[in-house]
Amino acid sequence: MIKKFSHSLRMKITLIILILISILLLSIGILNNFGLPWFYQNEKVSEIKEAYIKIDDEVMKIGSSGQHIIDESSDKSVINERLKNIIMDYSNKYNITIALVDSFTNKAIYSSAREGDGLISRIQDGFIGNKYQNILYKNDNYAIILHQTMQKSSFIEGFGYCSDNQTIVIMSTPVASLKESVNISNRFLIYMAIIGFIITVIMTFVIAKMITQPILQLAEISNKMGKLDFTAKYNGNRSDEIQTLGQNMNFMSDRLKNAIEELQEANELLKEDIKRKEAIDEMRKDFIANVSHELKTPIALIQGYAEGLNEGLCEDEESRKYYAEVIMDESEKMNKMVKQLLTLSSLESGNSILHKENFNVTSLITSVLGSISILIGEKNVNIIFDSTKDIYMFADEFKIEEVITNYISNAIYHVKDFGEIKINVFYDSDSIIFSVFNTGKSIPEKDISNVWEKFFKVDKAHSRAYGGSGIGLSIVKAIVEAHNGSVAVKNISDGVEFSFKIPKA
Structure with missing residues (x-):
């Protein structure tokens, strides 16, 4: 069973790699045979168009400055230097033969090759009277064709007028060498594909064996584990x-x-x-x-x-x-x-997700006292709180506000009339401590440990009067413990103090 699995996996790896290599080589051959001539032809058309635009611009600059393309003031006719440089640059760099023709005399003004008049004649044969032109590009002033001569030679040729309507620009570049190069390249790829395929078969088989051998060992171990033999x-x-x-x-x-x-x-x-x-x-x-x-x-x-x-x-x-x-x-x-x-x-x-941030606890307490100021006024309570010192806490501000509001509200509900509430918040060694003390009745010692339990009420009649449900302190305890803190309550002379402690950030 295991040997059959190993053999199957090895064959699958070998076949997959060989198929991928075959697809890759076939794709390269197709692209080389069909894509390269198309790409080369488009590149040549772009080069001829670019050369025409630069030559046309330079001819217009020469004309607008009052100069001539050919300077005949000396013994020899000399072409404008900038125009000559453009023609020679494209001729040498891109193998494009370029000639300028005077449309009035139909004679070559300048040519990058010696056979300027012969080039004019050949290109005119391709453009004039040829019903089977293979036009590659054409606009109002210029056209580019694929021209095949009587001698079966192929050229990409351009013919058109400059913007001065006098100077004709003709260009030609051979394409026969490309077809031969593509054929040679295809033959070379075939030979390399055969050799590469043979090498790939051998290497793939060796690699597949290297991969499947340890897998075979692991399969044997898993077989023993299935029989509860854990020694392998x-x-x-x-x-x-x-x-x-x-x-x-x-x-x-x-x-x-x-x-x-x-x-x-x-x-x-x-x-x-x-x-x-x-x-x-x-x-x-x-x-x-x-x-x-x-x-x-x-x-x-x-x-x-x-x-x-x-x-x-x-x-x-x-x-x-x-x-x-x-x-x-x-x-x-x-x-x-x-x-x-x-x-x-x-x-x-x-x-419940805690959205912790750094906030000023002093400002928060001041805000809570402002929101319940009416309730404080009704009880005629004296609030003692130092709002001048800033204490910062890294916690969920909304939930801490709920804790502080609950503590202060409880203190107001249970403080005696004209009583006193002391609010304090300060830094400890590694924590922040908040406490609220109110004068009034103390909590029976037997009930102190139960005040955090759900629905527990020390004075049920009093709780009913102000709408207490016995859940508020349970929520306080859960919020503080979610911040890794602790809550506390203790009786102090003439009153009760509730507090909580939360670690510093």
Whole structure:
């Protein structure tokens, strides 16, 4: 079974590589045979067009400056130097024969080759009276054709007038040598393809064997592991993925061996999990009972007052308004409790994402005090807070604001009239500590450890009066612990102090 797998994989690797090499060589041959002449022809057309534009521009410059293309003031006729340089540059660099012709005399003014008049005659044969012109490019002043002479020679030739309507520019470059070069190149590629194919077959077979041999060894090890024999190990010394696979199989073998020994321990853990599940079920039942209890009172009030409105017990407008306000107030309390439960659930499940940033805690406390200033005024409370020192914290500002608001609100609700609230925030050695103290009744010692539990209320009647649900401090604890911090509460002479501590960034 394993030998058959190895043989199959080796053949697949060999065939895939050979097919890819064959496709590559075939593509090169097709491109060389069909693409090279087309590319060469377009390049030559572009070179002739470029040469024509430069020559035309120079002829117009010469004419506009009052000069002549040919200077006949001396004993010899001399062509303008700049124009001559352009013609010779394209002639030498791109193998283009260029001639300038006077359209009035039909004689060559200047030619980059000796046979200027012969070139004119040949090109005119190609352009004039030839019904089978292979036009490669044409505009109002200039045309480029592929011209095949009676001697079966091929040229790319251009013929046209300069913008002065007197000077004719003719150009020619041979293409016969390209066809011969393409044929030679194709033959060379065929020979190289045959040799390369043979070498590729041999090399591919050797490489495939090198690849499949360690895979065969790994397959043998996996076969033994399937029979729970973990003594076989991979001992290769390579630096590739197969070495990584072998090391992973050795690691997996050790892990499987240890896993069998750990099954007994897992059974004990399973028993503990069952107990934990039972405890969670009990907590769920308690949670449902608490929620039901908290919702029962507002629902009963809403139902009672709604029935009173429905049965017409409120004959005057003021009574109806009072009934409606009670219904709205109780509905708001239920809505607030549901939102708090959702927030707490998100925090406890770890789904709440902290958006940490560096912010000024002092400014945040000042903002919170401003937002509840009306409530502070109603209680005639004296707030003591030093807002001059800036304390910076790296945390989720929105969630820390919720913690601070909860602490201060609780202090206001529980402070005695004309009492005092002290707010303090300061740096510790490695933390930032925030505390709120309010004068008033202390918390019974037996209840201090329970104030962070959901739905726990020290004074249920008082909590009901200001709309407390017993969830706020649970949310505070969850937020602070999400920041790797801790919460605390303690009785102080004539009051209670709540605090939290969060590590510095």
